[in-house]
Amino acid sequence: MSESDVTRQGLRGTRPGHQAVTGEAAGRAPRHARRGGRRKGRRGGEQPPVEPARFSSYYGRPVLNKPVWEARDIAGYLFLGGLAGGSSLLAAGAHATGRPALARPAKAAALGAVSLSTAALVHDLGRPERFAHMLRVFKPTSPMSMGSWLLAGYGPLAGLAAVTGLTGRFRRTGAAATAGAAVLAPAVTTYTAVLLADTAVPSWHQAYRELPLAFAGSGAAAAGGLGMLAGPVAQAGPARRLAAFGAALELGAMEAMKRRMGLVAEPLERGRAGRLLRASKALTASGAALGATAGRRSRAAAAVAGTALLLGSAAGRFGVFHAGVASAEDPRYTVLPQRERLRRRTAHPSPDTP
Template sequence: MTVSDFDDYRPPEPPHSRKRDGKRRRGGSGQGRVEPSVVPDVAFTSYYGRSVVKPPPWGNPIAVYLFLGGVAGGSALLGLGGQMTGRLILRRNSRLAALAATGAGAAALVVDLGRPERFLNMLRTIKLTSPMSVGSWILAAFGTGAGVCAASEIDRMTGSRLPLGPLRRVLRGLEGPAGVEAAVFAAPLSVYTAVLLSDTANPTWNAAREDLPLVFVGSASLAAAGLAMITTPVKEAGPARTMALLGVAGELIATRVMERNMDPVVAETLHQDAPGRMLAWSERLAVIGGVGVLLGGRHRLTAALSGVALLGASVLTRFGILRAGLRSTEDPRYTIEPQKNRLAARRRAGIVHDSITTSD
């Protein structure tokens, strides 16, 4: 009998009854040997107790990265709005927020990767079919534009005291185009993480693949607008208030549509346990923040409190979506039942002669 490392995961075999002479006992009326069944009852379990879908090794650093990517992208758009409308404080605060969020998000990504060179290795080539590869280049391109804009703002805040010399004129000349460039990559930066999550076999994320990017767009709008309302005087925060209202409406609608389009079994993960509580509170905070913007967005304290609520809603959305997906890998039911439902739907539609279904 061979022994391997996998023997520890094998279910115990039932004991065999033998007579003293080593022969098996015959049962009942002499109808042949009666041996105990080694096939368990049908249930939603997995091979040797293992998960059907392997859970990704993603924790809080990735959830932080998801959130900060939305902050950075939305802030770059607000920065461009301030640049084009002459709102200098909004432009400055949004540009600094975009760079800070990009740097902190990159640090969270490196923490998850374990070593900084792993991120640099992803820039050695570009693979258009890989959301992670494309996302790395989006982050690098966005960070370049955001860095130029923020450097110019910091130099201006110090009274042009940075030791730039003749580079100051170059920096001022590149400032405007860099703001446009960062805004071009803002939306891809905000949503590529949704594509990255849904381009997996994870039951929850894959089931939400058509609508999750829209949810992340709304979440990014909430985060960037909320931060701008906290840091910017109300007289210049008009674009942030508009973005906040659009973000609230967009996230609430997109979330409802996403849940409706998902398999009802998988959608349960969005309402259960910790992920369900996070997403429920995200919705409440988004509504509270939106009402605050409508009724008191032009009052400094109300605007700041509404911004805090919107930031909290965005954080809970990203953490809730991530953890709902991780939880869906723990129960084989969320993988098996949707597959059976899809198979039944194809058969009802008359699709029975392909590689997925066969006629009865």
């Protein structure tokens, strides 16, 4: 074959569609267009020869298997665990400052919440003995193992504190149990955030820095709301302050988390998760504001504020759960952040890299 055999339509003597072609027939730009592209490139940079490739995964399938947990069980477990831990902290503060009408419902709420939380976890596991099997191993590097042991230790303390508070008997034992439950309460409130962040689900894993703070604030706001709802206005001062602190912590942590996460924060703002989290933000902010103002004087306002805070905390936990499921279903949230991390490592290699 000589150069004269090559034409704009391909190779002379070939059958179209059966042999490779060159030139215009292969999609090559005409000479005048190429010259124009080069002239434009001198002024505005080199023009890409083809359009940017669209992202897709193999056969459009997800890269990760989405979580198979039931939202009612696991999102409910997240919410109730936070409510239990926050209620134990509120109960200890009310007990220490001589507010029995606030301490009693807070202790009862802690027991009820941790009992329902454990029941939701066991229901999701499918068989009750599976929870007992998790206690056969003590593994500090496993959030699930540590969480199981944490519930096993916290539950009896919360139960003892509630029973002695309601009956008025064995007060010293009840005081010790109340203090012990309060010591474990921060871990009970936040360990579920560590559990979620320890998975490969993009919108959970990338939230590892701020999610424990958001869950801590959510649990505190829920407990403060329950205290305003169940306790008398005259003794609900600690509940109002706890609710205001928890709301500020939760809203601030969630906002900082979404800003830092970039692309992977999209599931937190879209679809069902986005609607739930927007409702959570509105309910939490309005509940804390109402409790700190009209809730100081009006029993009805305190009850409305407390209900809003409880609903806001629940909506936030369900929103985070659904955002994680949505991020696992879309392969973009798995692959594109990996490519970005690889690009950064290539552009700025570590000194230890050989």
